[in-house]
Amino acid sequence: MEKDPIEEKSKEQKKFDKWRKSLMYITGLGLSMEDKKKFESELEKDFENYQCKRCEKWRDILMKNSPIVTFMLKSLEEAGCKIDKRHLQCKPCDENRSGGFSPDHGILLCQNRFFSKKHQEDTMVHEMIHLFDHCRFKxxxxxxxxxxxxxxxxxxxxxxxxxxxxxxxxxxxxxxxxxxxxxxxxxxxxxxxxxxxxxxxxxxxxxxxxxxxxxxxxxxxxxx
Known part of the structure; x- marks a missing residue:
C-alpha cells in the first residue's frame, strides 16, 4: 500500500516545527515567555510518555523472559493470586520510591525512577513479594x-x-x-x-x- 504523500509531508512538517522550536528554546531567540512555558510543558509530556512506554516495554519483557519474575508469577498463581500486566501499572512517582504495593490497586512501577531494566526487575520482584505475603498471610x-x-x-x-x-x-x-x-x-x-x-x-x-x-x-x- 502506497503512503499518502500529503500525510507524509504533514509528519515531516511537524518534525521540522519541533526541531525549530527546540533551536529557538536553546538560543532564546524568537520565543515569548508564554511560548517557552508551553514548549517546556510539551517536552515534559513527551519525556513522561517515553518513560511510560519504556517501563511498560520492560515490564512485558520481564514478565515473559526474566526467570525470577516468571517464578514469582507462578508462585503467586499457586498462592491464589494470579496476576497479569494489568496489575502492574507504570506511573510517575516522587523521588522517595521506585515502586509500591496496594491491596486495592495492585503494583505500582515508578516509570521515572528506574535507571536500568535490572533495577525495574528488582522492583517488580520486591512488590510481588509483598503481594505474595498478602495472599499467603492476609x-x-x-x-x-x-x-x-x-x-x-x-x-x-x-x-x-x-x-x-x-x-x-x-x-x-x-x-x-x-x-x-x-x-x-x-x-x-x-x-x-x-x-x-x-x-x-x-x-x-x-x-x-x-x-x-x-x-x-x-x-x-x-x-x-
Missing amino acids: VDWNNCLHHACSEVRAASLSGDCRWTRELRRGFFNFTKQHQACTKRRAILSVQQNDACSAPGVAERAVAEVFESCFNDTQPFDEIY
Whole structure:
C-alpha cells in the first residue's frame, strides 16, 4: 500500500516545527515567555510518555523472559493470586520510591525512577513479594510488625540488597552487608507507613521480627 504523500509531508512538517522550536528554546531567540512555558510543558509530556512506554516495554519483557519474575508469577498463581500486566501499572512517582504495593490497586512501577531494566526487575520482584505475603498471610498493613516482616523479606529476597546495588548507594561494608542493608531498607519503608511513623516505631518493629522474617525465604529455597 502506497503512503499518502500529503500525510507524509504533514509528519515531516511537524518534525521540522519541533526541531525549530527546540533551536529557538536553546538560543532564546524568537520565543515569548508564554511560548517557552508551553514548549517546556510539551517536552515534559513527551519525556513522561517515553518513560511510560519504556517501563511498560520492560515490564512485558520481564514478565515473559526474566526467570525470577516468571517464578514469582507462578508462585503467586499457586498462592491464589494470579496476576497479569494489568496489575502492574507504570506511573510517575516522587523521588522517595521506585515502586509500591496496594491491596486495592495492585503494583505500582515508578516509570521515572528506574535507571536500568535490572533495577525495574528488582522492583517488580520486591512488590510481588509483598503481594505474595498478602495472599499467603492476609497481612494487616496497618500493623507495624506485619508490615516490617514483609519489608524485611522483600528487601532480602528481591535483589534490592545485592552488593552492587549497595555500592551504587555509597555503602561499602563487607561484613554482614546483606543483613545491614535489609534492616536499613525495611526501616525506611516502614517509616513511610502513617501507622508506624512515630519516632522509633519502625526500628523496634523491624528488630522484633528480623530474625524470623529474614530466615523465611518462601517462595524461594534460599536468598536470591
